[in-house]
Amino acid sequence: MITVLAIDALEYTLVEKFDCNNLKQKYYGKTNISEFSEPRTMVLWSSFMTGKNMEKEILAKGDKEMWNTRLDIKDTFFDQFENPKIIDLPGFNYITDQHDQERKLLKEFFDVQSEEEKDQVRVEYNNLAFEHHRKIKEEFIEVLEADHDFILGYFSVADVIGHLNFGNRTMMKMIYKDLDEIAGSLKNQFIVLSDHGMEQIGIFGDHSNYGFWSTDFKDLDNPGITDFAEIIREMR
Amino acid sequence: MEYGEIKIPKEIISKIEARLEETGFESVDKYVTFVLEEVIKEVGDDEPEEVFSEEDEKKVKERLRALGYLD
Numbered sequence: 001m002i003t004v005l006a007i008d009a010l011e012y013t014l015v016e017k018f019d020c021n022n023l024k025q026k027y028y029g030k031t032n033i034s035e036f037s038e039p040r041t042m043v044l045w046s047s048f049m050t051g052k053n054m055e056k057e058i059l060a061k062g063d064k065e066m067w068n069t070r071l072d073i074k075d076t077f078f079d080q081f082e083n084p085k086i087i088d089l090p091g092f093n094y095i096t097d098q099h100d101q102e103r104k105l106l107k108e109f110f111d112v113q114s115e116e117e118k119d120q121v122r123v124e125y126n127n128l129a130f131e132h133h134r135k136i137k138e139e140f141i142e143v144l145e146a147d148h149d150f151i152l153g154y155f156s157v158a159d160v161i162g163h164l165n166f167g168n169r170t171m172m173k174m175i176y177k178d179l180d181e182i183a184g185s186l187k188n189q190f191i192v193l194s195d196h197g198m199e200q201i202g203i204f205g206d207h208s209n210y211g212f213w214s215t216d217f218k219d220l221d222n223p224g225i226t227d228f229a230e231i232i233r234e235m236r
Numbered sequence: 237m238e239y240g241e242i243k244i245p246k247e248i249i250s251k252i253e254a255r256l257e258e259t260g261f262e263s264v265d266k267y268v269t270f271v272l273e274e275v276i277k278e279v280g281d282d283e284p285e286e287v288f289s290e291e292d293e294k295k296v297k298e299r300l301r302a303l304g305y306l307d
Contacts, residue, residue, distance in 0.1 A: 040303055063304040107306050110297050115288060123258070130260040157260070163300065167286025174270060178260060202292030206299045 002235050003144070003190035004152040005183055006048075006089065008041060009159035009205070010194035010212045018176045022184035023192050028214035031193070032222045039196035039207040041159070042066045044225055046091035048193070049076040051229030058091075067103075068096060077229040080236065081150040085143045088136055089154045098132050102160050109164060122164050133157040137182060144186070150232075155179060162198045166205025189235065191215050193228060244268070 005023075012030050015023050033039055036047075036055050046054040046069060058066050069091045076092065078084045088095050105125040112118055133155065140153035158175055165171050183192060192215075197208035213220055213228075220231065252264045261267040300306050 038303060042304070063307045066304060103305055106300065110293070110300075110306065118288070127258050130258065133260060134262075163296070163305070169285060170274060173274070174260060177270065200286070201296045201299075202289050203286040204292055204296035206296055207303060 001148060001188045002150050002232060003186055003188055004150075004232070005179075005186070005190055005192045006045070006152055006154040007158060007179060007192065007194045007212075008090075008154070008156045009162050009196060009198045009207065010179070010192070011158070011162075011197035011199075011208065012210065012212045013197070014172060014176055015212060018173050018180075020176050020180035020183075022180045023176075023212075023214060025183075025190075025192065025214040025216040027216070027219040028192075028212070029220065030197075030222060031211035031213050032224050033196060033209060033211055035224065039209055039211075040066075041195055041207075042069055042090050044195035044211070045089060045154075046071060048195070048225045048228055049078065049089070049092060051077060051226050053226060054091075067094070067099065070094075077233055078150065078152075080233055081148075083148050084150040085146070085148040085152070087139055087143070087151075087153045088156070089152060095132075098128075099156070102128060102132075102156075106163065125164060126161060129157055129160040133178075137178075140182070141185065149236075153182075155182070158198070162205035164204060166198055166200050167203035189215075189217065191228070191232070193225075195225065 010023070015028070033044060035053055036043060043055045043058045046058055049071065058069060061069065070093070071091050073079050078086060086092055102125065105121055105128065109118055109121040109125060112121060136153065136155060143151055158179065161171065161175060183190070192213065194212040196211050198205040199208040211225060213223060223231070249264055252267050256264070256267065259267065261270065297306065
């Protein structure tokens with residue numbers, strides 16, 4: 001069985017800083033996403049699963065519709081497996097109700113005027129993201145015991161929480177430690193992959209222009225996100 | 237890792253239990269361990285926690301719009 005821990009916005013420098021040894025595994029580094037004009041989540045995960053740059057195709061949908069992208073399994077490397085299980089991956093089976101609600105609250109945070117109102121929205125936003133994280137974590141741990149030859153669990157918490165809280169070191173460390181614990185619970189060979197990292201703007205977080213990868217079997221150097229379709233095919 | 241037991245007031249445990257939902261921690265044990273680790277590491281760690289600023293908010297709002305988060 002091959003497992004991919006797909007972590008949105010997992011930041012290389014924080015994995016180092018917080019000593020997340022399970023996330024680092026034996027080999028780890030940054031991915032090269034310089035072929036993309038911006039580090040957009042939907043573009044990057046769609047490009048990962050198809051093994052080709054999907055920027056033009058995704059951007060043609062427009063900012064609103066791109067979040068509803070659902071690629072056919074035949075257009076992805078998941079099709080190479082007999083019984084794959086994919087959890088909440090953008091561009092494939094993203095849980096749109098949840099993530100639409102997150103973006104709605106994000107917009108509301110910027111729309112309200114007073115700091116008090118912003119604090120209220122931030123709490124609601126954080127609670128929504130943490131609750132979803134717990135559900136995804138529970139589902140991921142359950143499917144690890146099932147009969148799948150490929151499992152991909154997508155964890156959005158570092159990205160969603162990071163946008164409004166990246167300067168809150170304690171909160172980010174808590175999230176990274178939890179993600180590290182999830183990686184530590186995996187028994188089989190796995191890849192950790194992020195679409196992009198995150199850089200700090202005061203208390204907030206913006207996408208950085210590189211991602212994170214790790215394996216315990218091969219030094220991948222500075223791979224593109226589109227290289228992973230072939231890397232995973234070769235692992236079969 | 238080996239574990240030991242400590243005694244803390246039930247009142248504190250109740251307060252932590254009430255906060256668990258909004259922290260992402262699964263248990264009081266994990267929460268307390270994390271907080272104690274942070275306190276222990278605090279000595280010599282002079283990195284300040286960031287606070288809200290309107291200038292930062294404006295910058296990140298523009299970036300999130302460019303990334304498609306805010307239509």
